[in-house]
Amino acid sequence: MTQANRPPRKPGRFNCASIPESLIDAELFGYEGGAFTGARTRGKPGKFELASGGTLFLDEIGDMPLNLQASLLHAVQNQEIVRVGGVSPIPIDTRVICATHRDLQAQVETGQFRADLYYRLNALELRMPALRERDDLAWLADQLLERIALREGLPERPVPSSLRARWMAYDWPGNVRQLETALLRFLISGDERLPETTATKHLHAGAGDHASPATTTLQAHLDRERDAYIRRTLADTDGDKDVAARRLGISRATLYRELRRRPPTLAPTGLGASSE
Structure with a gap:
């Protein structure tokens, strides 16, 4: 045949x-x-x-x-x-x-x-990138929200822009399964909390009394730490994104997403938003 x-x-x-x-x-x-x-x-x-x-x-x-x-x-x-x-x-x-x-x-x-x-x-190998390395997380979240709401018979909730930004910044160590669980929890109760990653726990534990709950949030503090670390790494590598991504332990696509998400002033000259 x-x-x-x-x-x-x-x-x-x-x-x-x-x-x-x-x-x-x-x-x-x-x-x-x-x-x-x-x-x-x-x-x-x-x-x-x-x-x-x-x-x-x-x-x-x-x-x-x-x-x-x-x-x-x-x-x-x-x-x-x-x-x-x-x-x-x-x-x-x-x-x-x-x-x-x-x-x-x-x-x-x-x-x-x-x-x-x-x-x-191993005749043909296809590597599935981790969720944190993908550029379609926002689209995927929307698709999953619609699917979960239909499957569970739940009304769809409007997603605040601040929550979307946190989704994009989160590392998602549990990949799509963890994202789906977080979306289900959000649809059921409106709970917007995300589990702490190991890095998040480390920063939180080291903050001590220096952070003021009245003037900042944990997420805002982590965002500033993340931005500063990316800036230092880019400066140390003279703007070489490939080398910087390797040092940061992330993919080149993830680094570009970080640069597009942050204001251009947070990146060294010539390392702002990219068309790639």
Whole structure:
């Protein structure tokens, strides 16, 4: 069958971190009847069989136990599986897409992930930027607000511009899941609070009695500290944004967003708003 007249692939999904290690092989590759205590008499097909002719998404592949990675490599490489308790290989036609939040190359170097499996899976690598590195956070928040309100049957709330500014300045260590939770809380109760990051807690703990609650807010204080640190870093790197971004531990896109959000006077000459 040619690619042109091939029917659309059916989807399947498996989270490698959510299943007990002792059950992963049975869930992925299926099992024959009586293969283990509690097994169905007639056996059961696994995710690879069920997704044959389609696509299997393996989430959190970096959590796949090392002792099961050889079986996974065989399935991906040879397009066949052997059920637990079985002896005959079963041909499959399954495309595999994987995702992980871990550094697989580092895991390969430490022996936590098989090198041959890593290179077999890594045919096309797509890096999903962290939420703090994206330039579409405002758009994404609007989309999520609309979706959450519809899903939960909640009335939409107008979002104050001050809250939007705080969303843009926040680091979102929990990425989209954390953003969605914050938006749900806002829609339910109007609560505009954001959790403190490690950096925020450090600054807050070190403020002592020097900060006056009557004249400033924590967010305003943090914004000034953030601006000053970015200015010093840009000055130290003679305005080189690539070097500055690396020193700050953020992406170049995030640095540009910071510069666009702050008044031009906060940046050295020539480092204000950019068209990039």
